[in-house]
Amino acid sequence: MAILSQTEAQDILKKVLSFSTADECEATLNGTIGGNVRSARNTISTAGAVDNVSLAVQSRFGKRSGVATCNEFDEATLRRCVQRAEEIAKLAPESPEYVPLMGPQKYLSSPASFAKRTADITPDYRAQQIGASMALCDAKKLSSAAFFNDSNSFIAKRNSKGLEAYQQLTNLDFTITVRTPDGLGSGYAIANYTDLAKFDAARLTRVAAEKAASSVKAKAIEPGKYTVILEPAAAVEMLSNMMRSMDSRNADEGRSFLSKKGGGNKKGEKMFDERVTIYSDPTHPEVPDLTFAGDGRPQQKVTWIEKGVVKNLYTSQFWAQKSNSPDIPPPSGWIMEGGTQSTADLIKGTAKGILVTRLWYIRAVDPQTLLYTGLTRDGTFYIENGQIKFPVKNFRFNESPVIMLNNLEAVGKAVRLGGNLVPPLKIRDFTFTSLSDAV
């Protein structure tokens, strides 16, 4: 039941809309089938499966709106769900930010967002992959903890103004932490794909195992400002945090790093190094994504930052109208233009610096400057004359992605992580404020 075809889904949605007595009605079907397996101490600890379809009905009377949901699709249940949404809407206060539902939209096509191989993953396959990964670690007398999670999902939308949307997506995530038996070394690897064909558990396990073995006996060096090479797994969250802060309303209201002194926002201003270009594109073959937003707005290719200049901010429909600005929904993933150099190439070109595998427990300290704190984890190394010299103890950092992207030394080749394309970044004067004994 979980994955409905476009026709099956739209047939249900048409029926739902036919029961509506509201001024406006929108129905969304959302289904996921998938599974996961988790291991720790070289043994499987938990395994689970997901198989859900749910319908959300939003009914509107004037500026009042109500939502009801259900997960059975016989005619009586659908009818009750619509009635409930209408009853809730009638009780709701009027929304001063009401925007009418949209009419028919034209969406881009992103066929690569679905891969049959991922949809066909079985519990046996998951166990086999985790099993092979555990065997590699057993052979090296290392301890592993890993998580494999995959999903096949669809989303279908239809409203009383004629809007119609459907898309199917697959996704898989794998993370592994490998530790040495004495607890003095720890390594990590992560992967995220639409298509299982690109997944290689053995390769990822070897990366994490090598990092674990080579991070033993880390030396303490003084915290301070260092040139760092952030591997994509270290850069991704800092950049994602910045991308999530590009809302135009917050900027216009004066409470964002994009707010301008004296009022307004910093759109059009050069805020970063000119090598920084970040865009989103739901049809990109490496990071195919949904071509419509949750409210039905089309997702297009949007340039957010071009050669260091802020080009666009995302907005709600209400705020776009009120502020007379372009109506752009927030993207679900982003792409930072990278160079051609691998992380290894970046290391070769570094006289003195620190290689960071991963950043952890990143939390906002000051939204005004986008200052974040967090720690390095699972493999931090000292680089001298283009070579990794020795592992170093983990650091706490206090740094802003805005400052980072101004102190850019080099941008490497981007790889996919968390639905984004993220390059390794070489950054000067990255601020480490204290040492951590954690391994």
Added chain:
Amino acid sequence: MKRRDFVGLTGLAAGGLLLPSLPGFSYTAVDPARLLEPGADVIVKKRLADAALNAAKTAGASYADVRIGRSLNQYVFTREKQVQNIVSTESYGVGIRVLVDGCWGFASTSVVTDANLAATARAAVDIAKANRKVMKEPVQLAAQKGYGEVSWKTPIQQSAFEVPVKQKVDLLLAANAAALDAGANYINSGLFQVNEQKYFASTDGSYIDQDVHRLWPTFSATAVDTKSGKFRSRESLSAPVGLGYEYLTPNTAEQVRGPQGTDTIGYKLRYDMLADAALAGKQAKAKLTMKSVTPGKYDLVLDPGHLGLTIHESVGHPTELDRVLGYEANFAGTSFATLEWKAKNLPYGSKEVNIVADKLQPGSVGNVGYDDEGVKTREWDIIKDGKLVNYQKIRDQAHIVGQKESDGCAYAQSWEDVQFQRMPNISLRPGKAKMSPDEMVKGVDKGIYIAGAGSFSIDQQRFNFQFGGQLFFAIEKGKITEPLEDVAYQSNTQEFWGACAGSCDQSDYRLFGTFFDGKGQPSQVSSVSHGSATTRFNGVNVINTARKV
């Protein structure tokens, strides 16, 4: 794309952006009136549970437990003068866990019939048998006597669901107006209301019916100076509580004034949202021009509404036995407080540090009668006179540390998730000698008083941490002198607790808490409270967090 993002694309996103981002709120959206309707009768629930338990035993399980869960939630969100969202939700289903030849299996279903529960129990047995192929160490389950048919209810005076939605909206809008009048330019406020109706049955012979209530009013007020481009926020000083709507009836007997010169008020088991919002509006505005802290070593005097989060991160998490053993290594991390470390009998903190675990404190969000594997809840010491004496553990972990019983801290965020070890309330015992926050400040030569929780971050083994706060005040020669901004302190768990110079007495004791403590893969949230009285820590490293971009 992450599941979180996908969920955010449902039709609900247009009605309210907040719902999909709230973990642990698995739901069907319902009319508010539905939240007052009773769930299934215990006679029916016992019959359903027996159907599942019998099927599990017949299929080969040596042990099985059944959790029939009905979760009712309502939240109301507003900003400034308008309502953003009101949603009421219901979730109903059953989770069945079985033990077959020492291997766990789990399955859940939302189709609650005798036949389907029996089928789900058999599916759980099949999963256990599949996992058995790669099992290395069979589960050893601590013995647990059956309690027969028992029940427990959070001691509330008034269910929040009985209060008309309009009354709740009016309260939030009045709080918003109070903050705006006092100097804030923007405010977001919300009210979370939770009722977990949980029925637990096991092959040990327990049939436990529980009715658990929790409530959390909260807001964030922001002041903006357009001319300078500066903005600052002050969040509410409320706590999530295991109470009914009575928490929102102000009572001066439940209020504690901060040290003289701070203009702060802390709240025990009753909260004055309007007064706190008015103060927040004034303080958010004042923050725009406060002095930026000079970095260095300071003696810190920490209010319970702040210290709770530091306790959570630096004592709560490192003493979870599953983390200690490595089961969370790939996500939340491990712990410095290993079994080997504990065996050395090294100090966790100074002799003033006495930390206790419990799921009993009235008003705490951890308060329940029985945990999610049918163990009666209790209180036990974690740190005594500065030494680590025990961990947090559940039935399949007790034998690892040579204990015969579980501590009663298993929890699952819903019927559809498997239960595992979760943090109970972890609290710092107050000082035995009489001491008020004012008297504590008098003894400090150069220090900072911190109220309210802010930014928080700690490493994966719980050594190095950094905490911000909501309000900071300089202390010089025993007196509060002026408010400060841009304050965060960095320390190491053992060093920090080693610098603990003592706590105020019981009369200052208050609870901090959260609904959203995350752990596990896939991640589950859990509610937890942390009690303490105002406490002093000597010579802590304070940094200045101001930057220019």
